[in-house]
Amino acid sequence: MSKLKSWGRVAWAWVDERLGLQPAVDMVAEKTVPEHRHTFWYYWGGLSLFFFVTQVVTGLLLMVYYEPGENAYASVSKITNEINYGWLIRSIHSWSANLMLGAVFIHMFSVYFFRAYRKPREFGWWTGLGLLGAAMLFGFSGYLLPMDELAYFATRVGLAVPEIMPGAGPLITAIARGGTDVGAATVQRFFVLHVMLLPMAFMALLGLHLWMIQKHGNKLPPGEEEKPVSEQRSVKFVPNFMMRDAVAWLVALMLLVGLACFFPWKLGPPADPLAAAPEGIHPEWYFMSQFIVLKLLGKVLPGVIGEYLGVAIFTLGGVFWGLIPLLDPESAGGRRARLFTWIGLVAVIGFLFLTVLAYWLP
Numbered sequence: 001m002s003k004l005k006s007w008g009r010v011a012w013a014w015v016d017e018r019l020g021l022q023p024a025v026d027m028v029a030e031k032t033v034p035e036h037r038h039t040f041w042y043y044w045g046g047l048s049l050f051f052f053v054t055q056v057v058t059g060l061l062l063m064v065y066y067e068p069g070e071n072a073y074a075s076v077s078k079i080t081n082e083i084n085y086g087w088l089i090r091s092i093h094s095w096s097a098n099l100m101l102g103a104v105f106i107h108m109f110s111v112y113f114f115r116a117y118r119k120p121r122e123f124g125w126w127t128g129l130g131l132l133g134a135a136m137l138f139g140f141s142g143y144l145l146p147m148d149e150l151a152y153f154a155t156r157v158g159l160a161v162p163e164i165m166p167g168a169g170p171l172i173t174a175i176a177r178g179g180t181d182v183g184a185a186t187v188q189r190f191f192v193l194h195v196m197l198l199p200m201a202f203m204a205l206l207g208l209h210l211w212m213i214q215k216h217g218n219k220l221p222p223g224e225e226e227k228p229v230s231e232q233r234s235v236k237f238v239p240n241f242m243m244r245d246a247v248a249w250l251v252a253l254m255l256l257v258g259l260a261c262f263f264p265w266k267l268g269p270p271a272d273p274l275a276a277a278p279e280g281i282h283p284e285w286y287f288m289s290q291f292i293v294l295k296l297l298g299k300v301l302p303g304v305i306g307e308y309l310g311v312a313i314f315t316l317g318g319v320f321w322g323l324i325p326l327l328d329p330e331s332a333g334g335r336r337a338r339l340f341t342w343i344g345l346v347a348v349i350g351f352l353f354l355t356v357l358a359y360w361l362p
């Protein structure tokens, strides 16, 4: 054994004697990942994680110069036009937010079709839904922070939705807005949400989420599970799968930097509450399916009935999606399982169709 290796062992023994970390190291060392023709879908949780880490690193760099409140627009303009590589960091942060949501949606639908929400993985599904909610709120709150024209009007439209919700809706909206209209106070509040509350909630949920996966391992998809154990293959997570994860992360990094450089994130004119709302105000793509449903229902139904109906549909849909592990349990037979495959297909196709429709309709 080389001298360096034996010194390493002595140092590790010294640390482990005090912190007792060996069981955790053993656990990771024993982790395996199943290998079959659908293994590709196991990369998407890790890719979501990669984009989140990118968000944290670039977000910290942006915070060095960003000023919430009255100076929000001026500080983002300075980051974009004056600070060295500020435009690049901002562009990576904004593109990575969108790619993260994309990766999370692909990950969610793939674990859905793998039936990875079934016993004993229910908490993986529920913590995952919490992470999706937090990721969408990250996007919504981040969108306002530059306080340009688009941010201002899109946030006004976005906040009108919780405002009509019965119960706590108006109170939550009043707290979030901090006044009668979106302004410097709103930016200040969204900033606290974006850089303090959401990261804390996200990290707690992520810790639980990753613990669940470590504890139960990756689920085999239907079709592979039924095969005899002698035909089921797997690879070690460390180092084999981790190296493949690293390749996926490098590809993601190339895509991200390419997008950020060739399509730098724009900063519009400063928000002007007295100006008329510009044409085509819309939220980020991951809110577009809800946006178009509200818009269409608002057109065909009188007054606020359309909006109420839209909010009721989303709420019920969200509750149903959360109850999936209980509605399609492990014991569910062939017919019920087929029904849930159809439900999943309708959900994916419906989401994609509505999103495309929202961009296509004037």
Ligand code: HEM
Pocket (backbone or CB within 6 Å): 041, 042, 043, 044, 045, 046, 048, 049, 052, 104, 107, 108, 111, 114, 116, 117, 121, 124, 125, 126, 127, 128, 129, 131, 132, 135, 206, 209, 213, 217, 218, 219, 220
């Ligand atoms: C930023 C958000 C998320 C991150 C960082 C994340 C991360 C991960 C990682 C690293 C894995 C293990 C590798 C894999 O199977 O892909 C995983 C598995 C899993 N995730 Fe997520 N996830 C997120 C969101 C979600 C969402 C939205 C759901 C569903 C509602 C979800 C449900 C699950 C489930 C059920 C598993 C276990 C899969 C299995 O047993 O094979 N996750 N997640």
